[in-house]
Amino acid sequence: SEGRILEIRIMGYGTGQFLLIARDITRVRQLEGMRKDFVANVSHELKTPLTVLQGYLEMMQGMAEPGSPNIRAMEQMQQQTNRMRSMVEQLLVLSRIEDSAELNLDNTINMNHMFEVLKEEANALSQGEYSLSFDCEADYHLYGNEIELRSACSNLISNAIRYTELGGSIAVSWKRVAAGGLFSVTDSGDGIAPQHIGRLTERFYRVDSARTRQRGGTGLGLAITKHALSNHQSELMIESELGTGSTFSFVIPTNLIEGTHQSQLPM
Numbered sequence: 001s002e003g004r005i006l007e008i009r010i011m012g013y014g015t016g017q018f019l020l021i022a023r024d025i026t027r028v029r030q031l032e033g034m035r036k037d038f039v040a041n042v043s044h045e046l047k048t049p050l051t052v053l054q055g056y057l058e059m060m061q062g063m064a065e066p067g068s069p070n071i072r073a074m075e076q077m078q079q080q081t082n083r084m085r086s087m088v089e090q091l092l093v094l095s096r097i098e099d100s101a102e103l104n105l106d107n108t109i110n111m112n113h114m115f116e117v118l119k120e121e122a123n124a125l126s127q128g129e130y131s132l133s134f135d136c137e138a139d140y141h142l143y144g145n146e147i148e149l150r151s152a153c154s155n156l157i158s159n160a161i162r163y164t165e166l167g168g169s170i171a172v173s174w175k176r177v178a179a180g181g182l183f184s185v186t187d188s189g190d191g192i193a194p195q196h197i198g199r200l201t202e203r204f205y206r207v208d209s210a211r212t213r214q215r216g217g218t219g220l221g222l223a224i225t226k227h228a229l230s231n232h233q234s235e236l237m238i239e240s241e242l243g244t245g246s247t248f249s250f251v252i253p254t255n256l257i258e259g260t261h262q263s264q265l266p267m
């Protein structure tokens, strides 16, 4: 009937018989929409009070007597408000990306250019403490949303740096493969135990909260990456070994590569 959302699945039995299952998911979608709006509104509303707090804190820090015990407390407050601010910003990014499922195929991304931007960002983050390598093998354009795709990639790179001890190595590459364009980030870092791998892209899921919190993430990076990739018909792949390192990668399908989506496919 009018205004309802049905999920329809058709299963074939190979005997010429089919089973059709229809499920009314109107309520599920409504609740999902309410959750998204709520998160977006709360995040938005938290921005102003946070800015005010940070402003006053800075002022008080400027006025504090050198050596006063308040200085330590104010530094803590500063750190925590900074953390809260990144979380609020990431929540807003996430809700924007969750809502933008329609890909505008009029926009193209120059991958060479995007790769250069990612490289600069990674160099700035690593501050010379890691051995970084970059290999951009393919120079072509993609149909997609540059901001979304770039944040997907830059989350993977900043995680690789965050979860690798100083002096470790990180390799970032972008290659043409038969299925499309392969982006991958390999680190020689902590690695992840198998039981956690399937849950990493959940909001706020962290392997070891006490330890990872110290390293300054928000727990939202991979959720953002997952949604940004799904908007580009792609999925995050994770291979990891505890104590050895991890590879996070994804393939952007051929139909989103400019010039090949209608006609010729590579070998």
Ligand code: ADP
Residues within 6 Å of the ligand: 155, 159, 160, 162, 163, 187, 189, 190, 191, 192, 200, 201, 205, 206, 207, 208, 212, 216, 217, 218, 219, 220, 221, 222, 223, 246
């Ligand atoms: P965070 O802001 O905590 O990094 P993410 O969503 O980006 O949040 O990642 C979720 C969790 O996945 C992290 O807290 C960390 O435990 C784990 N993780 C992500 N990337 C890596 C990596 N390259 N190596 C080891 N663990 C990782």
